[in-house]
Amino acid sequence: MAITVQRFSEVQFRAMGDAWQACLAESDANRLFMSWPWLYSWWETWSQILGLDLYLLGAFDERNILVGIAPLYRRRSYMPVGLRIDRLQIIGNAWRVSPTVRTEYCGLIFHRDRADDIRRALLQHLAQSGWDELVLCDVSPEEVEANRRVIGDAAGPVTCIRRVTDEGVSIDTTGVFGDWLKTLGKHTRLKVFNRRQYLSGKSDIQFVEAKTSDFGRFFDLLNHFHVYRWGKPAFDREAVLFHNRLLRRLSPGMRAACTFLMVDGREVSVLYDIFAGGVRYNLQSGFQEDLDPKVSLGRLHLGFAIEQAFLDETCAHYDLLAGRGKHSDYKRHFAGRINEFVTAELVRSPHLRLLYREQERLPAGWRRTINRAFRL
Structure with missing residues (x-):
C-alpha cells in the first residue's frame, strides 16, 4: 500500500x-x-x-x-x-x-x-x-x-556522532505505594516519606492542587524559589509564555498537576507536573530552602505527588525525566527504571x-x- x-x-x-x-x-x-x-x-x-x-x-x-x-x-x-x-x-x-x-x-x-x-x-x-x-x-x-x-x-x-548522553528515571506506579517505599534506601525513604510525621508533629501540612486561576502565581513562586536557590529563574519570559500556551491547549487525556506543599498556611514548595498517556511527568519544582534543616521540602513534596500517582488508576508511571539535583543525582535512589537519552548528529x-x-x-x-x- x-x-x-x-x-x-x-x-x-x-x-x-x-x-x-x-x-x-x-x-x-x-x-x-x-x-x-x-x-x-x-x-x-x-x-x-x-x-x-x-x-x-x-x-x-x-x-x-x-x-x-x-x-x-x-x-x-x-x-x-x-x-x-x-x-x-x-x-x-x-x-x-x-x-x-x-x-x-x-x-x-x-x-x-x-x-x-x-x-x-x-x-x-x-x-x-x-x-x-x-x-x-x-x-x-x-x-x-x-x-x-x-x-x-x-x-x-x-556519520553518526554522539554528543551527549543523559539519563532519566521513571517509577512504576501500578503497584502499592507502601511496597515501593520499602524498596528505597533508608535515607531516601526518610526524605520522601518519614519526615512527614516529624513535620506534621509541629506544623499543619497540606498537599494542595493549584486551580487554573492560580497558574500565574504558581509560576511566579516557582521562579522565586529558583532565584534563591540557583541565582536565576526556572523559566525566563519565553518559557513562561510557552507553558501558559501549552496549558491552554492540553488535549483530552492530558491535564496539568500543579501542586503546592503548604506548611501552616504558607506555600513552601511547588511541583509542576503534567499527566499524559498514562504517565505523570515531573517538569519542574522549587521550594523554600531554609524552612527546617531536617526537612528536604523538594523530596517530601515529590513523595506526596508520587503517592498520588500510585492512587490514580489511570497512571502507570511517574517520570522524573532527565537532570540531576544541585548536590547529588538523587533520582537514581528512587527505585525506578533508567531511561537513556542521546543527542547525536547524523552527518x-x-x-x-x-x-x-x-x-x-x-x-x-x-x-x-x-x-x-x-x-x-
Missing part, C-alpha cells in the same frame, strides 16, 4: 491539532513531548526569535489518513571560515542555537502497525532535500540507529564528515574548543 509524503506550511501546522493527536494515539511516540500542544506551543514561542524554517513532513496512507509525522525544522549557520551548514533538528530543542525548554523522548511519529514503512517513506523523502546534518536531541539510542540506517540506505554514507556532508573524522585524532579538550570556536 502506497505511502505519500508532503511538507506542511506553518498555517497547516497551526490547524492540524486533531489530526496530529489522532496519529500520535496510534503510535509509540511520547504522548506529552511529541504532542501537538507541546510542539506547536514551542514553535509559536521560539521559531521567529531563533530564525527557524519549518520542515514538517506528514505521511499519508492510501485513504489519505495521516499515519506519520517528521516534526523538523531547518536552520542555516556559517562557520567563521565561511563554510555553510544546513542543520535539521526535531522541533522542541534548539541544540547549539539557544536554550529553550527541554523536550525529551523525541523522535518521529508513525502508526505502530506500519512503523518501518512509514519511517522509510519519511526519511527517503527527507534524503532528497539538501541538508548537511540531522540533529537528534534527547532521543533513544534505538531511534538514532534506526534513522541512521534508513538515511544511509537512501542518501549514501552517513552526510562530505566536508563535515572529513572534518569530524580528523577531529577524532585530537584530545577531547581540543575537540570541544574547536567545536565551540567553529560552531560545530
